[in-house]
Amino acid sequence: MLNQHEIMQTIQMIDQQHLDVRTITMGISLLSCAHSDVKTSCDKVYDKITKYAENLVATGEAIEKEFGIPIVNKRISVTPIALVAAAAETDSYVPFAQAMDRAARTTGVNFIGGFSALVQKGMTDADRILIRSIPEALATTDIVCACVNVGSTKAGIDMDAVALMGRTIKDLASRTADRGGFGCAKLVVFCNAVEDNPFMAGAFHGVGEPEKVINVGVSGPGVVYHALQEVKGKPFDVVAETVKKTAFRITRMGQLVAQEASRRLDTPFGIVDLSLAPTPAIGDSVARILEEMGLEVCGTHGTTAALALLNDAVKKGGVMASSHVGGLSGAFIPVSEDEGMIAAAASGALTLDKLEAMTCVCSVGLDMIAVPGDTPAETISAIIADEAAIGMVNSKTTAVRIIPAPNCTVGDTVEFGGLLGSAPIQPVHPFSSRAFIARGGRIPAPMQSLKN
């Protein structure tokens, strides 16, 4: 029999420490929706998504009630649209984004991801059309997310795509200028993108995935922070053990929810993503965990080491708690979505350069970072190239989700609202990378031996 202490501990985690399941994401293959006629293809996309995900939201809400655990988001990821739309005779894939948007609204989910292209080794005609369609697609829809994979450890980095993405991000920011460049919050540029990521904006349903699948993303920075408060001043061995035990508990809950959702929706269970995903709420911050380890402010010297420990311990604790682990799995460090990161960036302690170093040891990368609106496209491309290089060489996923906030400069703050939070504008280096980006071509794949 469970004892009262254990039960109250769980209740406290949910009530006071923001424990939740961050997302149940249904992956849906749209490969069967390809058609030479755009309208026919879009109709098939709409019909398939609404049929498969018809009960997703209701099921999520029912599980939430029975277990008494909040499930914050219900989402859908689909096959990269560049693959689905390639057969369509058209020069714009915007109608596909609009079909996704309509289908997502019908099902009641809060985001749909997969307006995507995988171009790590080069772009097909369809990939180019998709990337060209991104600014209009994301500016004219609300809940569609896009991602483009520009590099991988096996293929190297497609620098033509990197250059194109810098310009795409600038165009998208200007089209959504009235909302602080909000469109860019829905666009991720990846290196080593994973096919089973349940988190937005980078979720898509990979071609190696089944017809449909349920992936679950857990969360719980607040729970880890609270646990670490109990071991103040203890050596790092104790810190790592504490994080592992906490991550285990959080993940077990995610696994339970994932299995239940999979059974009720008659959809195979894919993976649990062991990520520490923060929110702008007080007490739900990854930055505050790092500070609890003994740093005055997140971003100061020692931050990378603290993050490395946290990221590794979360995985070690979580991996035994779930039958299948995947997705991005690690600590997220989105600046605008983390109350402690926002404070650290606003105080000047957390710079873009430090964030880049932190991405070498944690999940994903430069995430939800706002930079001045007049940042040149080539500088954004160069930031993407740096981040992709880190992912490529270290055989890990890295990403850039950057917002050149129109008409904003260092000292301003741009508000996105909700889970996307608010971001202080961070300075970028004023020195040009224009000639570097103008070269184009590909950066070759790195050595996989002789590692030093």
Add this chain to the structure above:
Amino acid sequence: MKAIVTVIGRDRVGITAAVCSLLAQHNINILDITQTVLQEFFTMVMLVDTAACEKSIGDLTDILAQAGQEQGLSIRIQREDIFNAMHRI
């Protein structure tokens, strides 16, 4: 189905009686109760069996939450599985 009912709030006369009679009304059998009062703060944890209850746990969640609200308490019911998942290997 086994479920855990938790009641949290400021202590006063009749909390246990009120919650137990509410559960009885819905044909919910109480298998185990632990209860503590710490600095006027009342905490009760019950293991219950809902097999004979006609309502779903989802519906019971609303019924108990509303009854709790009327009495200035937090009353919730959750499937036992979540606690087992978190605290038992």
